[in-house]
Amino acid sequence: MVSSPILNCHYFFVGQMDLNVSVVVPAAGCGERMNTSTPKQFCKIRGKTIISYTIEAFLRIPWLQNVIITTSPEGHRTLCDLYKGQPRVKIIAGGSTRHRSILNGITALTQVQPDCDIVVIHDGVRPLIEEDLLMNVAMAAHKHGAAGVVRPLVSTVVAVDADGFLVESLPRTEYRASEMPQAFRYQVIQMAYQQCSDYDLDYGTECLHLAQKYAGSKVKLLDGPDYLWKLTYKKDLYAFEGVLKESRSFSVCLIGCDEVPLLFDFIRQSLSSDGIKCSEVLPSAISAVIIHLGASDAPDVWLEKCDIIQSETDLQCVICLLTVPDGVAHKELHNSFTHHVKRLKSVTKKNAFGVIIQGLELKNLDEILRHLIKENSAVLSGQIFSISEI
C-alpha cells in the first residue's frame, strides 16, 4: 500500500482498491476537567486553538475527503469563519453527549458523501496525528470492519465497590488503554449507531464497543505511540506546548544575512543542526524572519528590508540583527535600532526582537536565536539582546 504522492488526491490505495476515507471529530464537549472557562478544544496554545491544530493536521493528509467537526453553537461560528475557504471542512452541530455528536457527524456524512468507505473517528483534543498511523488504522478497519489504537496502561486499573473499597485490581499486562483514532467500515459504524440504545448514546464512551456489540464487527487493535494522548487536564496543555516546541517544525527565512558571510553560515549551520529549516525566500508559513541590518545602512535601507514582511500573515516573529563590526554600538545607533524594532512590532503586529552583534562576536547568538524563535514570547517583544564579550 502506498499513500498517493499527489496532493489533493482524495483516496488511497489498498492493494487494487481505492478507498474513500473521511473523518468525524466530536468537539462539542465542555471540558469540565480542565478547570478553565473555555472548553478544552478551544484553549489556545501559541495563539492557536487545540481544535485548529487537529483540523490542520487532518488537512495536511491529502487522501482524507471530508473533515466533519461537530461542535457547540459558539464553536460553530468560530470554526466556520476560520475554515470557510476549506471545502473539505464541514462544521455541524454537536449533540448533548459524545455519542450523539458522533451520530450527527455520521448523519451529515451520509448527505455529503454517500459513497464513503471508511469513517475515522478522532477526538478534537488529540492534536498530534500522523498520516502513517491513520492509514494503518483505516486499512485495518477496511480489512476487519473496525480498528482502534491502544496504549499500555500507565496505572493499574482497579474495580471499586459502592463503599469505596477495592474489589479487584486488573493484571496490567492483559489490558490496554483505548485511544484514538478509530476507524470503521461505513456500514459498520452506521449499523452500530442505528441499532444502539438511548442508554448507549447517553452514557457510552467507546465506539469500538458499539461496533462489536451492534454491528457484530471484529475490532482490530493496533499499538500506537504515546503522543496520541487526550488533552484532558490543564497539565496536558503544558505537555502539548512542550511537545510542539520539541517537534522541530520550525522554519525561518534569512533576509540580508548573506551580506555578512560569516554570520550567514553560522546561523544556517546552528539552526539547521537543531532541526530548524532555513530558507532565503518567504514561504507561506514560517516561524520567524531574521533580517540583517548593517550599522552603516541608511535608514531607508532598514525600512526597505523590513517592508517585505508586512504582508506575511502566518509569520510568528521578526528578528532584526544589527552587526557593529568595529566594536560597540554608539548611543544614536542603539536608539535608532531600538526605535526600528519597536516600530516593526507595531506595524507588523508580530513579536519583534532586536539582537546587536558587536565586533562580530557570535558566541551565544545561536542559543539566543533558538530561544527567540521557539519561545516567541510576547512579553519580550520589542527588547534588544546583545551578543558581546563585555
Add this chain to the structure above:
Amino acid sequence: MVSSPILNCHYFFVGQMDLNVSVVVPAAGCGERMNTSTPKQFCKIRGKTIISYTIEAFLRIPWLQNVIITTSPEGHRTLCDLYKGQPRVKIIAGGSTRHRSILNGITALTQVQPDCDIVVIHDGVRPLIEEDLLMNVAMAAHKHGAAGVVRPLVSTVVAVDADGFLVESLPRTEYRASEMPQAFRYQVIQMAYQQCSDYDLDYGTECLHLAQKYAGSKVKLLDGPDYLWKLTYKKDLYAFEGVLKESRSFSVCLIGCDEVPLLFDFIRQSLSSDGIKCSEVLPSAISAVIIHLGASDAPDVWLEKCDIIQSETDLQCVICLLTVPDGVAHKELHNSFTHHVKRLKSVTKKNAFGVIIQGLELKNLDEILRHLIKENSAVLSGQIFSISEI
C-alpha cells in the same frame, strides 16, 4: 484529627492516638518509556531532579519520621551527597523490580524504626504531594489496614486477545486508575511481602493487591486530585514544568527598591497579585533577588548591595534594576550596568538579568519581572532589558 503545628514533631494524632508514619519510595527504575538516557527520576527540571522534588516535598511534612529511598548504585551516590545532612532521609539499594525495591525499603525500615505504625508507599516520579492527602491516606490505612488513591479513567480500558482483537471494553464508570500514595499498617505490608510469591515480586505492580490477597486486608480507596499523575513520558516532564511555574510557589526578596517608593509599591503589588511572595530579608530559599541600583550610585554601592547574595545558595536568579529618572541611560552608564550584571552572573553562578527603567516608566515592568522570575532562562542570563516609552 489535627496535624501537629510544631515543626519536627514526628507523629500525628488520630483521635487519642499518636502514629509513627514513614514513607518508602521506590526509585531504582530505568525509565525506559521516557526515551532518555537518564532514568526519569533523575531527569532535571529547572535544575533539580524529579526525585529531589519528591524527597523535598516529604521533608516539608514534619510528622513523617523516615523517608526511605531505594535506588540504583549511581542514584545512591548522588542522593547520599545531596541529603547527608538530613537524618530523616535514608538511601538504600533498590531491587531488580519495583516490588523487590519496596521490599528492600520495608526491610530497612524494620531496622531503623521497629515501632513504625504506618508505611506510606509513593513513587519517586510523582513529585507533587500534599500533606492533607497524605494524612487522609495514612488515616484510612490505620482504620482499614490499607488505603490508596484513585482517579477516574481518562481512556476506556479494553481487554485484548493474543491476536490483537478486542475482547471486551470495560464500563469506564465502574473502574478507576490506581495512583499513589498508598498506605498500610506496618503489619499488613510486612505480611503481604512475606507471603507473596516470587512471581508477584517479579511481575506484580500493585501493593494494594498484595495487601488484599496475602494479608487479607480491606483496602480503602480515596479520590485524589489530578496532579498525582506519574511522570512516565517525556511529555510529562513538560507538564510538570508547566505545573511548577503555575504553582505560585515563587518568592522574591527586594533589596534597595524602597529607595524609589513608586517602584517599590509597583513591584510589590504586581508580583503579589500574581501570587509571588515579596519580602525584604533573605529567607533560606527564594526564587529571585531584585536589587535596585541608582544611576547616581558610586560603583562601590552597586557592589556592596550585591554582595549580600553571594552566600545565598538556594537562590534561582538575581535581577538588577537600574533607574534612570532623568531620561535615557547614557552610554557609559549602560556599559557599566551591563558589566556589573555579567560580573554578578559569573561571581554568583546564578542567572543574572538587568532591567533599565528610563524616566521611571514602569509600563510592562511587571510582565518582564514575572517572566524573568518564572522562566529563569539561562540563555537570557546576562542580558539587559529595557522599560521605556521609546
